[in-house]
Amino acid sequence: MKAESLSGMDSVFVTLDAANAPLHIGIVLELEPNDATTRDPQVRFSEIKATIEKRLGNLSVLRRRVIRVPFDLGPPQLVDDPDFDISFHVVRRAVPSPGDAKQVEALIGRIMARSLSPDRPLWEISVIEGLEQGRTAILMKIHHALADGVSGVAVFAELFDLDPTSPREAKDAKAHVAAPIPSQVELLARSSSELLRRPAAALEALGSTLERMADRVDELVKDLASSTPSLLAAPRTSLSGTVSYARNFERFKLDLQQVKEVARSHGGTVTDFAMTIVGGALRRLLEERGETPDADLVAFMPVNIRAPGTEGELGNRISARLVPMASQTRDPFDRLDMLVANGKALSKTEDADSDFLNEVADAAGPTVASMAGRLIDAFDLFDHLPPVANVVVSSIPGPPVPLWCAGQKIVRATPLGPLMLNQSLNITLLSYIDTLEFGILACAKKVPDATLLREFLIEEAQMLLVEGGSVAHATSA
CATH class of the missing domain: 3.30.559.30 (Nonribosomal peptide synthetase, condensation domain)
Structure with missing residues (x-):
């Protein structure tokens, strides 16, 4: 699939991401076991992982990396990851069994504090075992550059089923071969051909950008001043x-x-x-x-x-x-x-x-x-x-009907938003x-x-x- 430039807003989420303020969103799902659910946690994890892997064909963006242009002189690029490995994205974690709500929440807090690896597609699913009543939790993280709250909920819903006995149809996730990752020189050339010919263009572009941004902010603030x-x-x-x-x-x-x-x-x-x-x-x-x-x-x-x-x-x-x-x-x-x-x-x-x-x-x-x-x-x-x-x-409308994962009913779905700027x-x-x-x-x-x-x-x-x-x-x- 051809490389794509991120939009202005998506680019901002990439460039403002920091180690102390990673800009990913998340959702915590709790799965309720039933009579058909295996008691073997390794088998249960494998079933959940296999279910997710089958659905990746419906969500090709989850197999794509975000590559930054040198010195951020152009918008980040979304490219296929030729080394994609589901094992880096669906991982197994646990709380001491039987883990109560506070232990689960503490683990989720620690996971949400960690940045997503920039050398892989910017998402991760933690399958958390050891919960009370034999339940399993799933913490899904995706970078804000790839999804906002509404699209994040809709996209992750594609990973799950509306019925425990009728899995939704999945496309072939391996239908194409990923192209090689562009080199830093190639990225710079694509984004800044003028810069390579004339280095002073960088300062001119920066000055023009600042002036354009100031003018647009001034216009918008005047429009909004009376109402906000x-x-x-x-x-x-x-x-x-x-x-x-x-x-x-x-x-x-x-x-x-x-x-x-x-x-x-x-x-x-x-x-x-x-x-x-x-x-x-x-x-x-x-x-x-x-x-x-x-x-x-x-x-x-x-x-x-x-x-x-x-x-x-x-x-x-x-x-x-x-x-x-x-x-x-x-x-x-x-x-x-x-x-x-x-x-x-x-x-x-x-x-x-x-x-x-x-x-x-x-x-x-x-x-x-x-x-x-x-x-x-x-x-x-x-x-x-x-x-x-x-x-x-933030308020997000979610599914009005229950979802299922690997035959288990999702009984809870709790959202998590990022800490941005000085919030x-x-x-x-x-x-x-x-x-x-x-x-x-x-x-x-x-x-x-x-x-x-x-x-x-x-x-x-x-x-x-x-x-x-x-x-x-x-x-x-």
């Missing part, structure tokens, strides 16, 4: 700053129908409900630390801008919004009403900001993004720059069948109290659900 908070509206808290190399992972789930009923009774959405409990929980967490922000906390919210029917296409089609979370409002129902009203006001400006991030990424190009990332890292600038937001909150906390929610799963990924240094945050989130949800007429039910098990 300032880029400096987020109060400074102990959550902000350079993230560490370690991660804490927590999760819990709510009844999806109960959440929808409460949200709809206030004219809102599942996302409004989630923002309501996050705003209250973060305020309480900061108060436990002795902090009292003088303004509402602000969430960075990725927004799906995919056209209908393109959910399975890889790459990123996202924009983003900065959303005040009404965290200063203590009553959760008043907070929900404020967020619903604010969301309706923001929806009227969708045309203005729908492609903001992609247009800025295209204008900047990989060279500027790479230079910015290195400068920030070299001087720990995130410890000094004001925060753009206090938390990343030390990511809270991502995913609907799966009749539950709403919350995945909390946090910098272990900035958020050592992630378990307490989870408890506050559950308590905030219970206040809305119980007083809203539902019988609240939240669990991490």
Whole structure:
């Protein structure tokens, strides 16, 4: 397959990836054994691995590597990996049996803290054994350059079945021979033929790129100024700053129908409900630390801008919004009403900001993004720059029906988002069948109290659900 250049946004995710802030997304699946499930863990692993390998023909991008152009003078290239080996991508891990929820979550946090190997296709599946009740967990990681939340869920769903006895048809994954990997000189020649003829063109290109990016940002900011908070509206808290190399992972789930009923009774959405409990929980967490922000906390919210029917296409089609979370409002129902009203006001400006991030990424190009990332890292600038937001909150619609893997039912699906820029906390929610799963990924240094945050989130949800007429039910098990 011919080499392809990554888009501006996908290129940014490659160039800004750092050892302390790897930019991959993930999902944790729990498989429930049945009477036909083998008790031999080696055989069970082999069955899962074989199932995944058979489906790779449906997902050719998972057999392709991302190659960076020297000095990031051109967009990274997506090329076939001639040395692809499924054994490097589907790996076996375990917790001491019977592993409880905290042991599993601790292992997941450690795995999510590790970068994907750049000399192979940027994905990995960990098959985790030793869980209670004989269950197996699967942690799937894929680099954000290859997928956003929506496409990541859709693509990984291709690996699994809708019925335990009728596996979906798989294409031949070995139908073609991969071409040799382009050399660094070839990559440079393809991306920068003018540079090779005239080295001074690099400075000219950089200056032109910076000017073009500044002009586009100025245009977009003017369009958005009247409808969104300032880029400096987020109060400074102990959550902000350079993230560490370690991660804490927590999760819990709510009844999806109960959440929808409460949200709809206030004219809102599942996302409004989630923002309501996050705003209250973060305020309480900061108060436990002795902090009292003088303004509402602000969430960075990725927004799906995919056209209908393109959910399975890889790459990123996202924009983003900065959303005040009404965290200063203590009553959760008043907070929900404020967020619903604010969301309706923001929806009227969708045309203005729908492609903001992609247009800025295209204008900047990989060279500027790479230079910015290195400068920030070299001087720990995130410890000094004001925060753009206090938390990343992302909401992803998931499959409304159960999926199956190697004959085992997937009973839980918990999402994980990356820690980007100076954001030390990511809270991502995913609907799966009749539950709403919350995945909390946090910098272990900035958020050592992630378990307490989870408890506050559950308590905030219970206040809305119980007083809203539902019988609240939240669990991490």
